[in-house]
Amino acid sequence: MPGSSWPGQQKEIVTLSFIDLAIVGVYLLACLTAGLWMRRFVRGVEDFAVAGREMDLNLGIASLAATELGLVTVMYTAQLGYEKGFAGATVGVLMAGAMYVVGRTGFVIGPLRRSGVMTIPELFQNRFGTRVRWLAGLFVVLGGVLNMGVFLRVGGEFLVHVTGLPAYSLELIMVGLLGLVLLYTVFGGMLSVLVTDYLQFLIMGLGIVVTSLLVIGDCGWNSLVQELWVSWDGTRADGTRLAAHPFNPFHASSLGWGYVLWQALFQVAVVTTWQTQISRVLCAKDEQTAKRMYQRASFYFVGRFALPVLFGAGAFVYFSHQGGLTGDLNSRTAMPAYLATLLPAGVLGLVIAAMLAAEMSTDSGYLLTWATVIYNDLIMPCVKRPLSPRSRLLLTRLLVCAIGVFLVFYGLLYELKGNVWDYLAVTGNIYLASVFTLLVSALYWPRSNRHGALAALVLGAIGPLTFLIVNAKADQAHQIAPEVAGASSFALAFLGMIIGSLAGSSRADQPVTEVLR
Amino acid sequence: MMYFFILFWTVMVFASIAWYGFLLFYVGAKGGREIARLTKDLSQRED
Numbered sequence: 065m066p067g068s069s070w071p072g073q074q075k076e077i078v079t080l081s082f083i084d085l086a087i088v089g090v091y092l093l094a095c096l097t098a099g100l101w102m103r104r105f106v107r108g109v110e111d112f113a114v115a116g117r118e119m120d121l122n123l124g125i126a127s128l129a130a131t132e133l134g135l136v137t138v139m140y141t142a143q144l145g146y147e148k149g150f151a152g153a154t155v156g157v158l159m160a161g162a163m164y165v166v167g168r169t170g171f172v173i174g175p176l177r178r179s180g181v182m183t184i185p186e187l188f189q190n191r192f193g194t195r196v197r198w199l200a201g202l203f204v205v206l207g208g209v210l211n212m213g214v215f216l217r218v219g220g221e222f223l224v225h226v227t228g229l230p231a232y233s234l235e236l237i238m239v240g241l242l243g244l245v246l247l248y249t250v251f252g253g254m255l256s257v258l259v260t261d262y263l264q265f266l267i268m269g270l271g272i273v274v275t276s277l278l279v280i281g282d283c284g285w286n287s288l289v290q291e292l293w294v295s296w297d298g299t300r301a302d303g304t305r306l307a308a309h310p311f312n313p314f315h316a317s318s319l320g321w322g323y324v325l326w327q328a329l330f331q332v333a334v335v336t337t338w339q340t341q342i343s344r345v346l347c348a349k350d351e352q353t354a355k356r357m358y359q360r361a362s363f364y365f366v367g368r369f370a371l372p373v374l375f376g377a378g379a380f381v382y383f384s385h386q387g388g389l390t391g392d393l394n395s396r397t398a399m400p401a402y403l404a405t406l407l408p409a410g411v412l413g414l415v416i417a418a419m420l421a422a423e424m425s426t427d428s429g430y431l432l433t434w435a436t437v438i439y440n441d442l443i444m445p446c447v448k449r450p451l452s453p454r455s456r457l458l459l460t461r462l463l464v465c466a467i468g469v470f471l472v473f474y475g476l477l478y479e480l481k482g483n484v485w486d487y488l489a490v491t492g493n494i495y496l497a498s499v500f501t502l503l504v505s506a507l508y509w510p511r512s513n514r515h516g517a518l519a520a521l522v523l524g525a526i527g528p529l530t531f532l533i534v535n536a537k538a539d540q541a542h543q544i545a546p547e548v549a550g551a552s553s554f555a556l557a558f559l560g561m562i563i564g565s566l567a568g569s570s571r572a573d574q575p576v577t578e579v580l581r
Numbered sequence: 582m583m584y585f586f587i588l589f590w591t592v593m594v595f596a597s598i599a600w601y602g603f604l605l606f607y608v609g610a611k612g613g614r615e616i617a618r619l620t621k622d623l624s625q626r627e628d
Contacts, residue, residue, distance in 0.1 A: 105623040118619055122611035125604070150590040157593065255623070262612050269605045276598050289587055311586035364604065367597030374594055 080227055084413030091417040092244065095263055095424065099248025099256040108453045112253030112460055113182055113436040119258060119347040124357040126265035127258050127429070128344045129364045133268065134426030135219040135419050138372045140484035142399035145376025149292050149310020151318045152376070155327050156369025160362045162331035167358025170351065172336035175507045177351045184339055184499060185441040191506040192514040194445050199521050200499055201441030204339055207495035208434045209467060211488055215430070216242060216475040218396070218484060219423040225400035226416065231392075238475055241423060246468045249428045250461045254347060257428045264421035271418020274411060275403065276371050279378040282406055291381040306380070326547035333500040333554070338492070340433045375399050396484060431471075435463035489546065490528060497553035498524025505561050516565030524557030 106112050119127070144152030166173060181187045185201040216238040224234050248256045280288070295306040309315035313324055335341060335358070348354040376395075379402035383389055393401055407415055439460045451459065501520045505512035528549065535544055 102620075105620065111623075115619075116623065118622060120615040120619070122608045123615040123619070126608050126612045129604075150594075151586075153590070153593065258619075259616055262616060265612075266605060266609050269601050273598055273601050273605070276594075285591065289591075311583060311590060363597075363600050366593055367601050370590070370593045370597045371601070 080412065080416075081409040083410045084416065087410070087413035088417045088420065091263075091267055091420065095260050095421075096244060096248060098263055099252055099260045102248075102252040102255040102259050105255050106251075106253055106457070109439070109456045109460055110182075111255060112457055113432070113440070114343070114347045115254040115258055117347060118349065119344070119353070120349055121353050121356055121360070123258055123262060124344055124348055124353065125361045125364075127261040127347075128341065128357060128361050129368075130261040130265040130268060130421070130425035131257075131340055131344070131429035132365070132426070133368045133422055134215060135222055135423035136215045136426070136484065136488075137368060138375075138419065138422060139218045139222055139396060139399070140488065141369050141372035142376035142379065143396045143484060144369075145373030146380045146395045146398050147376075148308040148318055149296070149306060149377055149380075150370070150373055151309060151311055151313040151315070153366075153369040153373040154313040154319060154324060155331070156366050158324070158328050159331045159334065159369075160365040161328070162335045163358050163362035163365060166332065166335050167355050167360075167362060170355050171332075172503055172507060173342070173345045173354055173358065174351050176342065176503075177345050177348060177354045182346060183437050183440045184337065184342060184503060185437065187506060188502060188517065189445075191512075192502070192517040196502070196514050196517045196521070197441055198445055199518070200495075200502060201437050203495040203498060203521065203525060204437050205434055205442065207491055207493070208339060208430070208437070209470065210494070211491040212427075212430045212434070213471060213474040213478060213491075214484065214487060215423070215427060216471055217478070219419075220475075221397055222400045222419060223416065225393075225397045226404045226412075226419075228404060235476060239472055241420070242427065242468050242472060245424050245427045245431065246465060249431055250464050253460070254343075254432060257425075257432055258347070260428065261425045264425040267414075268418045268421045268425070271415045271421075272367070272371055275407070275415055275418075276374055278406055278411070279374055283378060283381065288377060288381060291384075292377060295380070295384060310377070320547075322545065322547045326551050329554075330496075330550055333496050334492070337496055337500040337503060339437060340429050343429070343433050343436070372399070375403065378402060431464050431467055434467055435460055438463050438467075486546070489550075493528040493550060493553060494525055497527060497550075497557045498522075501554070501557035501561050505565070509561075509565075512561060512565045513568065515568030516561040516563070519560030519564030520557045521560075523560035524553055527553030527556045 110116055141152065141156070165171070176184070176187065179187055183201070183204075185197045185204060188200055189197045217234070219241065220234040220237045223229070223237050224231060229237075248260060252259075283291075292306065292310040296308075296310050307317065309318040313319045314321050319327075344357065345354040348357060376399050379398040382402050382405070383393075383398055389395075389398055403415065404412075439456070443459065498521045501524055502517050505516065505520070535549075538544075
């Protein structure tokens with residue numbers, strides 16, 4: 065293992081040097097300037113929420129990649145790498161496959177972009193009526209905001225562990241990060257988000273590539289593979305064991321066949337229904353741009369999982385040579401603690417700037433998306449008198465601020481236990497099953513109606529909530545597997561849609577062609 | 582079978598690094614031009 069530091073002594077944690085701080089400072093200043101500069105072009109809600117639908121292909125790729133690769137993504141995938149080795153990156157391969165197929169065929173995203181809506185629930189207005197639109201909007205916001213609730217805390221954990229800052233600075237980092245993001249998102253909306261996403265995409269890509277090369281250089285690829293293998297088969301001299309097969313995701317100790325098959329289907333729902341991804345489709349100049357954006361960005365999502373998994377696997381081997389995790393370290397915080405020993409001065413600043421970019425681009429995109437859904441689908445359908453363009457813009461900006469304040473309190477009060485990936489999957493599933501069912505039915509099944517839509521919404525949400533409660537009460541042996549819980553939610557939602565639509569005829573519902581205008 | 586998976590992840594990791602590097606330059610250059618065009622279009626709008 066030439067160049068490896070594993071068998072030797074524990075390395076010193078690198079502290080932030082002047083050059084590190086300068087890199088981070090320049091990055092933050094550039095982002096803030098670019099974000100605030102775009103404010104001058106915002107004339108109304110259409111500019112604020114969907115950038116006037118002026119987004120071209122490469123800007124779309126940068127924005128989609130930057131938004132969907134957050135610091136929380138790096139943290140939870142590294143945690144998967146620490147616990148499951150490279151098999152933990154399987155979801156990324158499945159997601160990339162789903163994105164490519166959806167981009168190639170235009171499944172859902174084609175007609176959705178043609179419809180000219182600003183949010184997914186808006187599509188349901190013509191097809192299923194205001195009540196379904198409102199209820200779908202509520203589910204989208206609930207699932208989305210709860211999903212985002214842990215972003216700040218997990219992002220703050222990374223920064224605390226990689227810089228060696230004291231634990232009490234976590235809250236200050238959370239509030240400071242959010243304040244910066246709010247500043248440009250509130251004023252410039254999607255136009256600011258697109259331009260800052262572009263800058264963040266560049267710095268993030270550079271940081272991830274440099275870190276990947278350093279991790280491989282630190283240990284050597286062959287050695288890393290060998291170390292993972294002997295940790296799995298139990299032949300390591302120090303007795304350290306890896307509980308899951310590090311390479312084969314189908315192995316019973318790893319994800320298993322059922323989970324992989326379930327994820328292959330689930331990722332189709334994610335890439336067609338997750339509102340933050342779809343908002344890029346709705347910002348695109350036209351349907352063709354949206355489809356090409358999905359195809360070209362698809363392989364990025366392999367790296368979104370595989371490279372942080374590489375960091376996590378490196379951390380596992382490093383700490384197994386140090387006698388295991390000590391102090392307050394766990395499988396989630398092992399990766400930043402490992403990077404703190406690995407990155408030299410200057411590179412540490414670049415990686416911190418890259419991870420700040422990952423966090424900020426995700427936060428800004430998510431804040432704007434959920435605020436737009438609240439404005440467009442929860443408030444506007446209830447407003448009797450039409451609001452002036454100025455009032456509508458002010459309302460949307462206030463909603464972005466309100467979600468920001470909620471996130472700070474939720475992040476401070478909610479103590480995340482267990483695996484981050486499981487938390488994100490459960491909260492996301494609150495709306496994915498039901499809204500995906502509505503979306504597919506509204507676009508492709510002429511007989512679907514509002515009775516079926518209401519049944520699908522209720523049954524699709526009851527599933528994940530029931531499993532959540534059952535798993536909280538049941539002991540380990542009687543827990544419901546996530547693939548069973550997830551697949552049942554989708555089955556219940558589709559069953560509700562079919563039975564409800566066939567049982568209740570509704571002449572008020574508009575045909576599919578009317579939805580697409 | 583195990584060697585297939587090791588080979589698979591080796592290809593995925595190194596291809597990802599190469600793809601991220603390529604996108605940095607390609608999307609970096611093209612995206613910059615698109616931002617310039619976007620701001621020009623927005624500033625030339627009526628009203």
